[in-house]
Amino acid sequence: xxxxxxxxxxxxxxxxxxxxxxxxxxxxxxxxxxxxxxxxxxxxxxxxxxxxxxxxxxxxxxxxxxxxxxxxxxxxxxxxxxxxxxxxxxxxxxxxxxxxxxxxxxxxxxxxxxxxxxxxxxxxxxxxxxxxxxxxxxxxxxxxxxxxxxxxxxxxxxxxxxxxx
Amino acid sequence: xxxxxxxxxxxxxxxxxxxxxxxxxxxxxxxxxxxxxxxxxxxxxxxxxxxxxxxxxxxxxxxxxxxxxxxxxxxxxxxxxxxxxxxxxxxxxxxxxxxxxxxxxx
Numbered sequence: 402x403x404x405x406x407x408x409x410x411x412x413x414x415x416x417x418x419x420x421x422x423x424x425x426x427x428x429x430x431x432x433x434x435x436x437x438x439x440x441x442x443x444x445x446x447x448x449x450x451x452x453x454x455x456x457x458x459x460x461x462x463x464x465x466x467x468x469x470x471x472x473x474x475x476x477x478x479x480x481x482x483x484x485x486x487x488x489x490x491x492x493x494x495x496x497x498x499x500x501x502x503x504x505x506x507x508x509x510x511x512x513x514x515x516x517x518x519x520x521x522x523x524x525x526x527x528x529x530x531x532x533x534x535x536x537x538x539x540x541x542x543x544x545x546x547x548x549x550x551x552x553x554x555x556x557x558x559x560x561x562x563x564x565x566x
Numbered sequence: 567x568x569x570x571x572x573x574x575x576x577x578x579x580x581x582x583x584x585x586x587x588x589x590x591x592x593x594x595x596x597x598x599x600x601x602x603x604x605x606x607x608x609x610x611x612x613x614x615x616x617x618x619x620x621x622x623x624x625x626x627x628x629x630x631x632x633x634x635x636x637x638x639x640x641x642x643x644x645x646x647x648x649x650x651x652x653x654x655x656x657x658x659x660x661x662x663x664x665x666x667x668x669x670x671x672x
Contacts, residue, residue, distance in 0.1 A: 404654075404657060404658045404661045405661075407650070407653065407654050407657060409650045409653070411646060418646070418649070420653060422657050424657075424660065424661065424664055425661070425664070425665075426664035426665075426667070426668060430664055430667045430668070431664065433667075434660055434663055434664060434667070440663060440667075443659070443663045444656060444659035444660040444662070444663045445656060446656075447652045447655035447656050447659070448655060448659065
């Protein structure tokens with residue numbers, strides 16, 4: 402059976418990516434697959450990579466620390482720190498690359514994922530709303546360049562335009 | 567050291583330079599007029615922007631003009647495409663895992 406379609410949307414206003422995907426399975430199973438290390442290890446690594454959990458503490462303030470094992474390259478460590486959990490309904494984590502001890506270097510880009518789960522007639526829909534630092538920085542750049550930001554920028558811009566006419 | 571596009575815009579003067587170059591190509595002297603800083607300081611910022619691949623030099627007569635490489639701005643879109651592909655692969659794998667879970671229960 403081929404998979405259901407993945408809805409994927411970039412919202413430039415709110416700087417978020419929203420994904421929506423349905424799975425032909427009950428909520429209990431889908432929730433378990435997203436929150437239990439032994440199941441996550443079976444699917445989170447996009448083939449040919451695989452995820453290898455080092456530590457999982459699915460509680461608010463706890464984290465999932467795992468390595469993405471990339472063939473021929475090695476391990477890339479990643480951590481998801483759980484910020485909020487509403488059992489069988491939604492959970493939020495901050496995702497950041499880290500070292501094998503789970504330490505995140507300062508200035509590391511991170512993203513916050515809000516993952517929601519709804520079951521209807523045996524089909525469970527998962528919605529991920531992802532707010533990414535990279536998008537934030539892009540937006541800042543566009544704003545700085547074309548809207549506001551750089552202190553004397555607009556005045557200088559006017560002068561420049563006047564002069565180049 | 568390899569730099570990325572985000573380092574390019576970490577500094578307010580560099581953001582200003584990017585803003586000016588978005589309008590049209592300029593020489594460092596012309597740019598320095600727009601900032602309360604020396605030509606040398608502007609050149610240093612341009613150097614960083616070049617290392618990020620965001621600006622490119624173009625000789626015009628005896629001077630060098632710098633212009634913005636718009637393709638670099640499309641990096642985010644590329645990142646999005648890759649991310650979408652990774653997630654699609656994961657979800658197909660999750661379909662298989664869920665099917666196995668169901669079979670085990672049956």
